[in-house]
Amino acid sequence: MRWSKTFIPTMKENPSDAEIPSHQLMLRAGLIRQLMAGAYTYLPLGWRAVRKAEAIVREEMDRAGAIELFMPALQPIDLFERTGRKSAFGNVLINFHITRGDRRVHVALGPTHEEVITDLIARHLNSYRQLPLCVYQIQTKFRNEERPRFGVLRTSEFLMKDAYSFASSLEQLNSVYDGMYHAYCRIFARAGLKYLPVEAESGPIGGDASHEFMVPANNGEDRIVHCPKCSYAANLERAETGRRAHAAPRSNGSAPLTQVATPNATSIEQVSRLLKTSPERMIKTLIYQVDGNPVAVLVRGDHEANEAKVRRAAGGQSVELADVATIQKVTGAPVGFAGPVGIQCPLLVDHDVAELVDAVTGGNAADMHTTGVNIGRDYQVETTHDLRMAAGNDPCPRCGGTLELVHGIEVGHVFKLGTKYSVSLKAEYLDEKEQLNPMIMGCYGIGVNRIVAALCETSFDENGLIWPLSIAPYEVLVIPLNVTDPETMEIAERTYRELQARGVDVLMDDRDARAGVKFKDADLIGIPLRVVIGGKGLKEGQVEVRWRWEADSRRVPVAEAVVAVDNLLRERKAADLAKVPQ
């Protein structure tokens, strides 16, 4: 492609409403333009990158035995009502009525396709002999983000690869799941991303039923902990901590139990300021309803309770914060003054709370808090639990190392669904014993444009983007320095044509612009291999070839330029491929 014939609107300055690197660079390099909040046009350069990511995803899905198909984005709302997800999605589900003759049809734009695929499979597969099956598509998804942000990272419309598997046994499911997990590792490695598979919260199925693939990045929306020593990694919701339980805990504080007036101070922060203490010396007492029964959950004032852990510790199915009436009933006080001493419900205590001496907590009376609270003396439990969100510096649950907290961009997610959708949409099969069973499902998503955005967010320098060869919009950028010089152009044109003939993705900057302008743009759009023709080099019969990520260029005789470039590309691709897990 010739620069003058395509459309690459680069910008020298940062647009004022872009803050994170990927957003700024994608705008400046002419990859995207915003249409409205949460919706972006992919310009030619950006779209080529997306298409390359898509091609890698498709190759690896096919390689893993998944079958491609294509489902409508337009879906009848009825399907979402049957699985209960119309209300589960709420505002996120974009839906509206359309008129057909004298009828009004209620439709939704697919936020994902579990319903459509399960309905399809339910109609056409019915025997264990036809299982397992894994199908996928690459398609635009629609989710009404209440607050789109971070440029292209969080939008209301995005390209997603979604795969769904149907199995007749857990063994089959696990086998497909492992295959998808492995394919994901290959995809992200081929895309040149530094990625981390992390354990994710998997709902009632439990176990290792869900992994997210995260790209560590400071601006990532998700927080994860990982252990550099043993490679344990999990998202904050899921992460265990390596802390120990305390049996019949007892702290040996000596301060007397004292009720203190704390008018209008209900938050940890307000109380700690009023009583001149700090949140890590306080007990946060949260009243939950587990399967409808009130439970008081105690975590340290500076910690955050984890509802999934509460649910598991309490052995319940559903967990939600208690309503005002329940809180009033068990504490005898309005919201904000709950404490363990004398409370009228069972206690669940986090490990760290057992170590608090002379703690401060709610007084179970309006506008009152209690100081000098000691476990074992003022309230008792048999043991403690892991009830809070993990944090940096927590001990690793696997190896005794120390967990690090990092931010990440979620680029993929694999999930063992179980039978939730197959039951509600009647995707059933007949087994060897002629018994009807719901199919066991898995789903596997990849944010295709997030692959591109995550690269832009993590691979750049002060001059612009740095693409890996596999995703770069073009592999080679040929720059004739002076387009009015016939010799320069003769060589540039020949180089351009011959590289194209060898199947190289090549862009030629044929603009009549100053060298400085072309170099700045070349660095900004980040094409991996730059070939400069003209000036000093050409006087000596040479062209200059330089990798975007290297400081120095290499000189190559004009006659050997095409072969040299081709060889460099082959070597680099082989080296990149060697890093991909087999």
Next chain:
RNA sequence: CGGGGCGUAGCUCAGCUUGGCUAGAGCGUCUGGUUUGGGACCAGAAGGUCGCAGGUUCAAAUCCUGUCGCCCCGACCA
């Protein structure tokens, strides 16, 4: 949905507090000339309903009210 910020030329922004002359600058664009290895120089030109609507006033980019849009923080995110 709560909190904060911003809307003036294609981009970045000044002007607004304290209303008043033809609404400005840099970059970009166009024309001519000089230049030609890291975003050149000279001369000239085009480009604006100051987000929109209403109000106050002799007079509004500027003050008031409403409204729309965008960005950021938080909540939410199968």
